[in-house]
Amino acid sequence: MNPRLTRNQLVRRGAAGLTVLSLPGLLAACGGGDDGGGGDSSGEVAKVLNFANWPLYIDVDDQTKRRPTLDAFTAKTDIKVNYFEEINDNAEYFAKVQGPLSQGQGIDRDIFVFTDNSRFPGLLVDQGWVQKLDKELIPNISNLIDAQASPPFDPNREYSLPWQSGMTGIAWNEDVTGPVESIEQLLEDPKLKGKVTMLMELADSVGLTILANGDDPATVDDDVFNRAADRIQAAVGSGQIRRFTGNDYAQALTGGDLAASVAWSGDVIQLLLDNPNLKWAVPKDGGMIWTDNMFIPTGGSVPTASTYMNYVYEPAVAAKLAAAINYVTPVKGAREELAKSDAKTANNTLIFPDDELLTQLHQYDSAALNNQEHITRWQQVLGQ
Amino acid sequence: MGSFFHRRKGLVPYLLLSPGLAWLAIFFIVPLAYLGYQSLKSGIFPTYEFTWEFSNYTEAVSDYHPQLVRSFVYAGIATVACLVLAYPLVYWIAFRAGRWRNLFLLAIVAPFFVTYLIRTLAWLNILADEGPVVGLLQWTHVLGEDERLLATTFAVIAGITYNFLPFMALPIYVSLEQIEPRLLEAAKDLYASPVQAFLRVTLPLSAPGIVAGTLLTFIPAAGDFINAELLGTPKQQMIGNVIQAKFLESLDYPTAASLSFILMAAILVAVLAYARVVGSEKLTG
Numbered sequence: 001m002n003p004r005l006t007r008n009q010l011v012r013r014g015a016a017g018l019t020v021l022s023l024p025g026l027l028a029a030c031g032g033g034d035d036g037g038g039g040d041s042s043g044e045v046a047k048v049l050n051f052a053n054w055p056l057y058i059d060v061d062d063q064t065k066r067r068p069t070l071d072a073f074t075a076k077t078d079i080k081v082n083y084f085e086e087i088n089d090n091a092e093y094f095a096k097v098q099g100p101l102s103q104g105q106g107i108d109r110d111i112f113v114f115t116d117n118s119r120f121p122g123l124l125v126d127q128g129w130v131q132k133l134d135k136e137l138i139p140n141i142s143n144l145i146d147a148q149a150s151p152p153f154d155p156n157r158e159y160s161l162p163w164q165s166g167m168t169g170i171a172w173n174e175d176v177t178g179p180v181e182s183i184e185q186l187l188e189d190p191k192l193k194g195k196v197t198m199l200m201e202l203a204d205s206v207g208l209t210i211l212a213n214g215d216d217p218a219t220v221d222d223d224v225f226n227r228a229a230d231r232i233q234a235a236v237g238s239g240q241i242r243r244f245t246g247n248d249y250a251q252a253l254t255g256g257d258l259a260a261s262v263a264w265s266g267d268v269i270q271l272l273l274d275n276p277n278l279k280w281a282v283p284k285d286g287g288m289i290w291t292d293n294m295f296i297p298t299g300g301s302v303p304t305a306s307t308y309m310n311y312v313y314e315p316a317v318a319a320k321l322a323a324a325i326n327y328v329t330p331v332k333g334a335r336e337e338l339a340k341s342d343a344k345t346a347n348n349t350l351i352f353p354d355d356e357l358l359t360q361l362h363q364y365d366s367a368a369l370n371n372q373e374h375i376t377r378w379q380q381v382l383g384q
Numbered sequence: 385m386g387s388f389f390h391r392r393k394g395l396v397p398y399l400l401l402s403p404g405l406a407w408l409a410i411f412f413i414v415p416l417a418y419l420g421y422q423s424l425k426s427g428i429f430p431t432y433e434f435t436w437e438f439s440n441y442t443e444a445v446s447d448y449h450p451q452l453v454r455s456f457v458y459a460g461i462a463t464v465a466c467l468v469l470a471y472p473l474v475y476w477i478a479f480r481a482g483r484w485r486n487l488f489l490l491a492i493v494a495p496f497f498v499t500y501l502i503r504t505l506a507w508l509n510i511l512a513d514e515g516p517v518v519g520l521l522q523w524t525h526v527l528g529e530d531e532r533l534l535a536t537t538f539a540v541i542a543g544i545t546y547n548f549l550p551f552m553a554l555p556i557y558v559s560l561e562q563i564e565p566r567l568l569e570a571a572k573d574l575y576a577s578p579v580q581a582f583l584r585v586t587l588p589l590s591a592p593g594i595v596a597g598t599l600l601t602f603i604p605a606a607g608d609f610i611n612a613e614l615l616g617t618p619k620q621q622m623i624g625n626v627i628q629a630k631f632l633e634s635l636d637y638p639t640a641a642s643l644s645f646i647l648m649a650a651i652l653v654a655v656l657a658y659a660r661v662v663g664s665e666k667l668t669g
Contacts, residue, residue, distance in 0.1 A: 241618070
């Protein structure tokens, strides 16, 4: 099972002992479901926006439990937002929606979010299961940072816009171990035996190991992939790796069952608030960076979704989101906006990475993400 | 009127059966046929084509027989452990608990008002390396300083045993409760020792409960994946984990479907062999 356990603040609840796991949903793989579309595919802006996102991946007011940026959007545009925290895992969510989408049916959602280090953004675009954005309605697209302007699955950003980005590195618990700053140490230091985890997401764990092998994750051929898979497999065989996880590493890491984990940046920033003994670093051979992207599925209302995307690309709104969820914003000017009210967060390089950090971060070869042999081999490394 | 019903009487059982049969047809036969159809496809997602690809089955067995064997070993050990734990427990409740019977039965069932997942997650805390159980075992030198319970074979089998205990306990309780006390008195009158009375009266009369309990435990346990997922490591993954990952992670529907059939067939064979050994009349009491 993948990061089907959730993201972000939920990690903190996980640390408190409550983890969420979505049930098998084997039936979901059979597709089906209702055929209701989310609204007009073209034409008028609808009264309601149905937005599917990862759990607790948006600002929430602790007292009122309302979501201020969504409320402000409704006040401004008169569009009510139904916000569904229903994506726990790229593959699993894709398995759920691919049935209706492959039949040309809507899924009653106007926006959903997929991560670029999975094969699904490419599949969605290639299969024609997502619609083009109405860029006329998104003048704020000019605020998209240059690094995100041309991803391989959507070179002209015709179908997608980034929601947030995040980094994959190593987190460790200082009560249990000294610094763990390389994959070599994580996978091969006998002192950490049985006390480390890696992420189930192929691009995260294999990507970091490819870097540790001195190979380039941007060009992954079979040799490069197998060298990394072999190295991880050996660490499973020796008992070094205890488990592969979604972000359910949090509970065990803060509790001291684990010494170190391959971990996502935003998660650890959240955990740090309650656990000052946690540390997170980009491994010395380099870290991975990934981006969650908003898409408009078949049947979704393009004008409504585009109106919302324009809204979150206002720097002031992006600043509020970044401050609340601690991942990396793709919006220019958000940092300057945030510096006015919260200088400390604005200077956190894990939320606003500086150039020095960015040079250490790598993206996984998008063409290799869809390699069925790699996917099968990876499942075998996971014991599945 | 009377003669109408009289003549139609032969139809009544079928009319009564029809909702159940329709249910089975729609929710069992049709999905099963669809699963069989999926299992014979070839290609890669999203374009699978039906090609009578029987090699899906042979490849699935050759790639995943370790997980398949492991599932049956784990399920078998857990079933025996459930029997050993449940029998004395419900024996005591049935014969010794008196008016507290229902309370104790409720105590067996009560944890199961909580969802399966949460119950299993609770074991993460109970068995944690820094938790009290491991601490006590290390202090008493049952476990070595570096040894652990969580993420071991023991934890997975213990989790399965815990989760399926009521499925073993309740059928045995029902068969024990129905035993006529006068049969035991008669055994005593005929100079049977308590052990002999148990072995020759109580145990045979509770056999239907034992058979039902073992089947109700073993069958779902063999397909379980939550315990291996949460309490195990990659070395403890069961066939349920593989099927789950094939369906939802790699979107490899043909392999997932053929593995599902292989699991079903293997369970069927195991159950038939078991029924043959214990005698099928025990299944129905």
